[in-house]
Amino acid sequence: MWILGVTLAGFIVLFFFYRSFPVPHVKCMDLTNGEVQQHMAVVDTRDYQLSCQDGYDRAYCLPLSYLKRYVYEIPDQPIVLICSDSTERNLAARFLRRKGYEVVGYTLTEGSEECPCVPCIADK
Numbered sequence: 573m574w575i576l577g578v579t580l581a582g583f584i585v586l587f588f589f590y591r592s593f594p595v596p597h598v599k600c601m602d603l604t605n606g607e608v609q610q611h612m613a614v615v616d617t618r619d620y621q622l623s624c625q626d627g628y629d630r631a632y633c634l635p636l637s638y639l640k641r642y643v644y645e646i647p648d649q650p651i652v653l654i655c656s657d658s659t660e661r662n663l664a665a666r667f668l669r670r671k672g673y674e675v676v677g678y679t680l681t682e683g684s685e686e687c688p689c690v691p692c693i694a695d696k
Contacts, residue, residue, distance in 0.1 A: 603628055
């Protein structure tokens, strides 16, 4: 019985780690000042309702829930993520790295002190 308890506790710790712990070597990037170069693919993982209101011209709009289905439509280039919060960033970056993509940066739209790079028009 204690083995079941330890196993369950291990799964719970992994669940929170996977969602909450930041992905290493992925830095905040500002999309407005030219920090994102032409050879980088920008992937917008926010919901369609948010990404259509303040979208980025070069972005591939793939909400997190559709990422698994359409991941192979993303070109094989370094990736910069546009996410609504840090949990979405962590999930998307880990998933894309597991599929062999290089995630180099991100920007968050929900009032974050961590990376306040892209204001969201929907919040105004």
